Amino acid sequence: MGINVPRESLVSAIYDDLKGKGLVSPEDRELCIQDINYHLDYLEEAIRNSSPELFEDYVLWADILLRNLGLPEECLRGSLKSMEKVMLEILDDETASLASSYISGSLRKLEMEHKPPSYIRDQPLRDLAEKYLELVLNTEAKKARALIISSLNSGVSVEDIYLHVFEPVQHEIGRLWQTNQISVAHEHYATSVTQMIMSELYPYIYPASERKNLRLVAACVNNELHEIGIRMVSDFFEINGWDSVYLGASTPPEDFRKIVDELKPDLVAVSATMTFNVGHVKSLIKLLGEVDDSPPVMVGGYPFNVDTELWRKVGADLHAASASSAVRVAEEFLKTE
Structure with a gap:
């Protein structure tokens, strides 16, 4: 089941409802419409797959992102409430009821604590992961590479590097971006460094x-x-x-x-x-x-x-x-x- 109403008209109606409530200003129109489209993308995918969990998870993620960008809590909540109101007005009864239940569920989730914890905590190779994260965030690719190669040569397995360094560091980089502690440029650089190093590890992989x-x-x-x-x-x-x-x-x-x-x-x-x-x-x-x-x-x-x-x-x-x-x-x- 999908939302069988032209996207443009649905977005326009939601934006008009937000504007009528005084929650957006004309200069924010383009950004607001972009956010509405994102919300609808995730809501539609969740509905198609009969998965309210997917939409609830997205809403929690978006709330953390927007609040760390300095936007008020009502920014996301107001958008969701306007989405629900408009959908109940213009969608067929079955689809409107389903969309409303997904949105209502996500609004209830927002009332729960959902601060993302650090992904680098007590774990094998924690010190190595912390040092690697520091180097990639400081744009020190050569030192990051040398750190990983030295660890492999000292007996750390490729599997452990992947599981206890690359994986938690990538998740932590995503969290730092989500909480506005690093930029998209930092996130892209860190990811590219990890990809570059991974491409050099095949001599350690093939004889395994x-x-x-x-x-x-x-x-x-x-x-x-x-x-x-x-x-x-x-x-x-x-x-x-x-x-x-x-x-x-x-x-x-x-x-x-x-x-x-x-x-x-x-x-x-x-x-x-x-x-x-x-x-x-x-x-x-x-x-x-x-x-x-x-x-x-x-x-x-x-x-x-x-x-x-x-x-x-x-x-x-x-x-x-x-x-x-x-x-x-x-x-x-x-x-x-």
Whole structure:
């Protein structure tokens, strides 16, 4: 089920309601309309997948972001209330009632404590993670690289670097951006440094284990640019003896289908980080189902961890909540086929 009203007219009506309440000024019109569209993107995706959790999670994230930008709490709450009011007025009864229940649920969630904690806390390699974070935030790529290579040469495994350094540091960088402590430029730089270092680690990956005569094809779904997670997954399979074919970010679906048809992998891994890309995952899985002897599809990424049943809703065969669990989940599944 979707919202079967032209987006432009829906956004215009919501903006007019906000303006009538005195919650926006004419000079803020463009930014306000942009935010309304974001809210609707997430709400529609949540409704399509019968997942109020997806919208509630987005609203909590947006609240933290907006408040740390110095906007009043009523900014987001007012937008949500206007969305609900307009939808109840102009949508069909069933869709309006459903949208209203999702929005009301998110407003209740906003009353709960939802301050994001640091992702670097008591954990293995905490000191290493803290030092690495400091270096990438100080734009010291060479020192960050040297730190990781030195750790590997001293006996730290690639798996532990991925799990206890790269993964928590990337999450922490996202939190620092969300709370307005670093800029988008800092976030992009830190991510690019981690990607650069990862590309240099293959000498530590390939000799890691005996080969298993199993092949994985892995990629981000089209429109998805957050690729570090699925790249880690691909590398974990390689470390564990698989032949991993990593296609990268935003892979066109037809090209994805063709290479799966050509390579006949034992497993396909698809990732989406942004909730509004879940629909692309569902469409891709359907497309891959047209391949002769189509392989099982494993999905992963943030929205699939928010709603732990979402993988079933998009038609996937299995789901891994993390890079560290992906190989185990896949091999257990293949043994039962």
